[in-house]
Amino acid sequence: MANRVLLGKDGNGDYCLKVSASGANVLTTSNLTFNSLITDSTSGVTSTEGRAFNVIQSGVINGSGTTAATYSVQFPSIVDNSGNYSIPFVHALYEKTVTETNIAAGYYTGYGYHASGTYSWGAYMLLESHGFNSSGGNYTSGTQYGRLRFNASNPGNMSLSYYILAIPAHG
C-alpha cells in the first residue's frame, strides 16, 4: 500500500499536509488530492492558497401554491479582519414536478443577484451579504446574517437544494 498522507515536513523542508491519489506515494508524487502548500504568484492572480470547497450551510426549500413567491434563508455573514463583508458562492439545484412522470430541473451557481427578476428554470436567485438577523429581519445587534432568496414563478411541487460555500467573492 502506498504512503498517502503526509503531515509534517516534505522533501523540500516545508511543513504541510498532503494527500496523494490512490496508489501514489505522497512522498514523491505530484498527483495530490490535497495540498496545503498551493500558492500562485502568476501575474494577474491573487493566490487562493488552495482554499477548500467547504460548505457553510445547506438545506432544502420546498415551495407551495401556484402564485409567485419568495423563499428566504439566512446564513452567518462572511466578514474579514477589516470588517468588510463578502457574499459567498452558492450552488443550488432546482427540481419541480410538472406532472407525475415529468420533472423539470436546473441549477443556479454563483454570486447571483438578478434584480430584473427574469425567471430561469422557474425561479431566480438573490443573494445579500449582510444586514439581517437570523430570522431575516433587519440587523440590530449580535451576529449579523446574510440572506439567500429564491423567487419562484410557480412554486408548487418545487424542491430546491442549496449549498452556501466558504468561497467569498473577490477571493
Add this chain to the structure above:
Amino acid sequence: MANRVLLGNHGTYGYGLYVSKSNIDVTGANIENFLFASTATNNNQLLLLEWIPITHGGSGTTTVTQQYANFNKDCEVMMVYTSGGEPVTAGSATDAWSANDFGSLFTGLVTLTNTKTSSSVGTLTLTATGASSYTLNPIIAVFTQEI
C-alpha cells in the same frame, strides 16, 4: 465532545486522515458525515478565482488570456458571467465544470477554453465575438478537480 479527527485506521475505510462533522464520532462515521477524507478522489481545492473582464469592440474576435499555476493538473473550470453584479448569460464554455445561463443575450458569442500549457502552467483563454460592442465581467474559478 465527539472524536472528530482520525489519523490512522478507520474501521470501515482503512488508513487515512478523516474529519467528521460536529458531534459525529469520526471512528463510527460513514462517508456522508466526513468533512474531509483522504480516501476521496479529490478534495476540490480552489486554484484560481478571478474576475476577468473582456471588452469587445463589435468586430472580429477579442481575446483575453490568463495563466495560473496548475500543479500539474488538467483542471476543471467554472465560469459565471456577471454584468454590474447581475448575472446575464453563459455563452459557451469548453472544459467547463459548470456554467450559468441566465438568458440568451450573449449566447454563442463568448467562449472559454482551459489548456494545460505545461506541468506547472494552465492557460485560460476567453474570446468574444459579434457585431455589437459589449463588456462582460465573468468570474472564473479553477479547481484541482481534473477533467
